[in-house]
Amino acid sequence: MKTDRQRKQTRSLLLKSPLQTRAELASAMQAALVEKFQREIPPVEVLPSRNLSFGDLACNSAMPLAGNLKRNPREIAKVMAEAISNKFPQLETVSVDGPGFLNITLSGEYLAEFTAAAASEGISQFIPADGKGKTALVEFVSSNPTGPLTVGHCRQAVLGDAISRLLEAAGWTVQREYYFNDAGRQMDKLAESLAARYRNLLGGSMEIPEGGYQGEYIKSWAEDLRKDKGDQLKWPEQKDLFRDYAGNRAFVLISDDLKLLGITFDRYFAESELIPDAVDAAIGLLEDKELVYKDSDDQRKLWLKLSEMGRPDDRVIRREDGTYTYRMPDIAYHLDKFQRKYDLMVDIFGSDHIDTCKDVETVLGVLLGKDRVSSSLRIILHQFVTLVRGGEKVKMSTRAGNFVTLRDLVNEVGSADVVRYLFLTRRAEAHMDFDLEVAAAENDENPVFYVQYAFARIAGILRKTTEMESQIVSDPARLLSLLTGERERDLMRLLETIPLRVSAAATALEPHRIPDLLAEVARAFHGFYQHHRVIDPENDQLTAARLTLCMAVRSTLNDMLTILGVRAPEKM
RNA sequence: GCCCCUGUAGCUCAGUAGGAUAGAGCGGCGGUUUCCUAAACCGUAGGCCACACGUUCGAAUCGUGUCAGGGGCGCCA
Numbered sequence: 001m002k003t004d005r006q007r008k009q010t011r012s013l014l015l016k017s018p019l020q021t022r023a024e025l026a027s028a029m030q031a032a033l034v035e036k037f038q039r040e041i042p043p044v045e046v047l048p049s050r051n052l053s054f055g056d057l058a059c060n061s062a063m064p065l066a067g068n069l070k071r072n073p074r075e076i077a078k079v080m081a082e083a084i085s086n087k088f089p090q091l092e093t094v095s096v097d098g099p100g101f102l103n104i105t106l107s108g109e110y111l112a113e114f115t116a117a118a119a120s121e122g123i124s125q126f127i128p129a130d131g132k133g134k135t136a137l138v139e140f141v142s143s144n145p146t147g148p149l150t151v152g153h154c155r156q157a158v159l160g161d162a163i164s165r166l167l168e169a170a171g172w173t174v175q176r177e178y179y180f181n182d183a184g185r186q187m188d189k190l191a192e193s194l195a196a197r198y199r200n201l202l203g204g205s206m207e208i209p210e211g212g213y214q215g216e217y218i219k220s221w222a223e224d225l226r227k228d229k230g231d232q233l234k235w236p237e238q239k240d241l242f243r244d245y246a247g248n249r250a251f252v253l254i255s256d257d258l259k260l261l262g263i264t265f266d267r268y269f270a271e272s273e274l275i276p277d278a279v280d281a282a283i284g285l286l287e288d289k290e291l292v293y294k295d296s297d298d299q300r301k302l303w304l305k306l307s308e309m310g311r312p313d314d315r316v317i318r319r320e321d322g323t324y325t326y327r328m329p330d331i332a333y334h335l336d337k338f339q340r341k342y343d344l345m346v347d348i349f350g351s352d353h354i355d356t357c358k359d360v361e362t363v364l365g366v367l368l369g370k371d372r373v374s375s376s377l378r379i380i381l382h383q384f385v386t387l388v389r390g391g392e393k394v395k396m397s398t399r400a401g402n403f404v405t406l407r408d409l410v411n412e413v414g415s416a417d418v419v420r421y422l423f424l425t426r427r428a429e430a431h432m433d434f435d436l437e438v439a440a441a442e443n444d445e446n447p448v449f450y451v452q453y454a455f456a457r458i459a460g461i462l463r464k465t466t467e468m469e470s471q472i473v474s475d476p477a478r479l480l481s482l483l484t485g486e487r488e489r490d491l492m493r494l495l496e497t498i499p500l501r502v503s504a505a506a507t508a509l510e511p512h513r514i515p516d517l518l519a520e521v522a523r524a525f526h527g528f529y530q531h532h533r534v535i536d537p538e539n540d541q542l543t544a545a546r547l548t549l550c551m552a553v554r555s556t557l558n559d560m561l562t563i564l565g566v567r568a569p570e571k572m
Numbered sequence: 573g574c575c576c577c578u579g580u581a582g583c584u585c586a587g588u589a590g591g592a593u594a595g596a597g598c599g600g601c602g603g604u605u606u607c608c609u610a611a612a613c614c615g616u617a618g619g620c621c622a623c624a625c626g627u628u629c630g631a632a633u634c635g636u637g638u639c640a641g642g643g644g645c646g647c648c649a
Contacts, residue, residue: 051593060591063629073629098592099629144649181649189648211648301647312574316647326649352644354576383577384643425597426585429577431642433584438598442611445598449611461608516586519596530604530613572611 015113018500019128021090022046022057025104029059032083033076037069044080046104048497055093055103056493062100073100111492112483113476118495119551120472124169124559126499130507131172134343138164141258141265142179142349145250146190147215149257149406151385152350155432157406158423158565159382160348161263162511165563170506172344176264179333181271182247184326189213190250191243195235197222198242202231221249260410261420262565274332279324282332283317285367292317304328309362330360334377338368346509347379348428354381378509382428389436413439417566421448424564425515447519451557452569454522454529458554459570461534461547471544472551482545487528491549494524498556502563511563518560525553 016024026044033041042061049058062077069076077096085094090110095103118126140160143153164174181187193212197219200206208214225233225245235242251268258264286292286304295301295316302318304327317328337345349357357379365373387394387404394404413419418439425447426432438445465471473479483489498517505513534546561568 050587050591054592058591063591066629101592142649146649184649186649312645319647323647325647330649350643351577353649354644356649358575381576386642430585431578435584438584444611446611447597450597453609453611457609457612464608512586516596523596526612527614529608530610533608535608572609 015110015117016090017126017128018114018496019126019503021088021106021110022500025057025084025088025091026059028087029061029080029083029102032079033065036079037071039069041065048500049103052490052493054097054101055095055105056496057104057106059102059104060100062102066100076100077102106493106496108480108489109476111489111496112480114496115483115492115552116472116474116476116479116548118555119548120474122555122559123495123499123552124555127169127171127506128500128503129171130503131167131170131343134172136164136167136172136174136344136346137177137337137340137342138167138174138346138348139177139179139337140346140348141254143254144181144184144186145247145254146186147213147217147250148253151387151404151406151409151434153257154261154406154409154419155382155385155423156348156350157258157261157263158420159380159428159511160346161261161565162420162424162514162563163346163348163380163509165565166502166506166509166511166514167344167346169559169563170503175266175342177267177269178265179269179271181326181329183270183272183275183329184323187243187247188239190218190246191239192235193218194221194225194246195233195239195242198225198233199235201226206235217253218246221246224249257406260407261416269333271329271333274329274336275324278332278336279329282328282335285335286363289366291363291366295320304359304363306359306362309366311359311362315359327356327359330356331363334360334364335367338364338372338376343376345377347377349379349381351381351383351429357381380428380509383431385423385432385434387436388433394436409436412436415448417452418446418448420564421451421515421566424511427510427512447515448566449572450526451515451518451522451561452567453572454525455554455557455561455568456570456572457529458525458550458557461550462554463570464535465543465547471547473545473548478541479545479548482542483549485528485532487524487531488546488549491524491528491553494521495552495556498560502560514560514563518557518564521553521556521560525557 026046030041030044033044044059044061046057046059049055059080062073062080065076066073074096077100080102081094081096084091090107092105092107097103138160141149141153141157143149149157160176164176167174189209189212192209196206196208196212201222233241283292283302291305291308293303293305295303298320300318300322301316301320303314304317305314307314315327316325318324347357361373361377361379364377410416410419413436422434422439442449444450473482483492498521501513501517505511532546534543534550536543558568
């Protein structure tokens, strides 16, 4: 047994993070090329091999360089190979193949050491902390408080939360924000709809207004309102009371819906906070740049000169009655965000927002500078969800009463884990068919269970052992000598790639990559499990080594499930 | 008419800052359990990456065009 001090020494010699390893290889190769050819060389890229039979890492920089240097790409690759082979303890082999590919195999010792570290300390430490010391604001859902959340909001809620968690995994400090319009006409319609239901309860006749809300939920609010306040409420005299009551009820409804998925926000930002000061200030900025003009018929009506900023049409931003259209407070809201000085702002909207998003982004670019906006604001537009039940499309109409709510969906599927996982298996900009039967099936058709089952299997093994921490094999040479199977080695190779792939997913703001990684790890683990018995009473050494590998897998699965917000179950 | 997204295996989808033989799950076919959870594993079949042209040493990936599907084009949000 090595002492802690010795172990640390070994680690400092051998265990570099996956990122460091690749960066050192790249710069050594670049330096060698500069030395050899006596000219500037663009950075060399070390990438994961597309096909593991070629090796663990690959580099194709020799080929694009061949034209510039007027050399055979294989000759260039050879220079690069010589620069690194036998110089890095993390490497096993380096070879030049095909037209000029450089293939690199990682050493068993390095992989074993990585595995041991992952087993004892987890893998999250190896995810490059790109966001360390930086703050991000993620805005999502942002549905107006007029009724329950729909399936579309559900996708957005899950997406926004996963993006937030992914950024957190990469070291960012994330604030989740929900913006809602409480000053617009929608709230008045809602109040009037409630008043109509209230009056109907009392036998009076009052129609739900044009564009109002017909959902059954408003009937129950009306009943509650009657219980609380009696029969004597007057419309429109007590309009504010109706509006506040409806708004509050809607908010409770929405936050309950979000709770079903385990999603919470750090801040709910109300449009009314921006009116009038922030909006007036924003209009002032636009006026200074002569980007607005008054309507020829009505001086109070204000237009935004979007067509002069490269957008197709000018738009009204203030109506005759002094109220604002959607775009104006949204611009003010984003100016507020920029004033709060986040390093990154992410907006998540449904694809129906495409035009307004572009308008707002364009205006921000004019007011704040295009570079500032493009470097710190990322807008993600997700496509809609089609619900399918047994091959048949489920009709979803946003018309009154006939829409599928988030709550219905979660209840029918029966599990927030499944909803989250399945929504996150497709990229945001892809249309999604969500099959309710597959989602509700508790069998092998459901990909969530495949991953969770791998975790539960490991938990089952660990329950049968005691003092598992003390059994972790931290000496890489010993670990390597015990884990000799191909599946064991492949599993270690796979685990080593995970931190950088998680990091890449975070940079791209693409949480859909995580379910793929999870399935890959689970598959490799299930294969290993089937072919190698972990607990072998006759062989303590081997048991300890395989437990170490299991612990590393466990940590990897756990960290990635956490990013998706999906439970890692001890038992299934 | 204009704008956005999509078209990859029977189905649902990954893969697109160009790279070597295009991947997975489900479904199909054939196997595996005295042993840590068979919600698992192993094997096998299945593709003109919508189509055409172009750029390139090299294209599912980039460009142009065509076709097909979804969505959006309010003084709603």
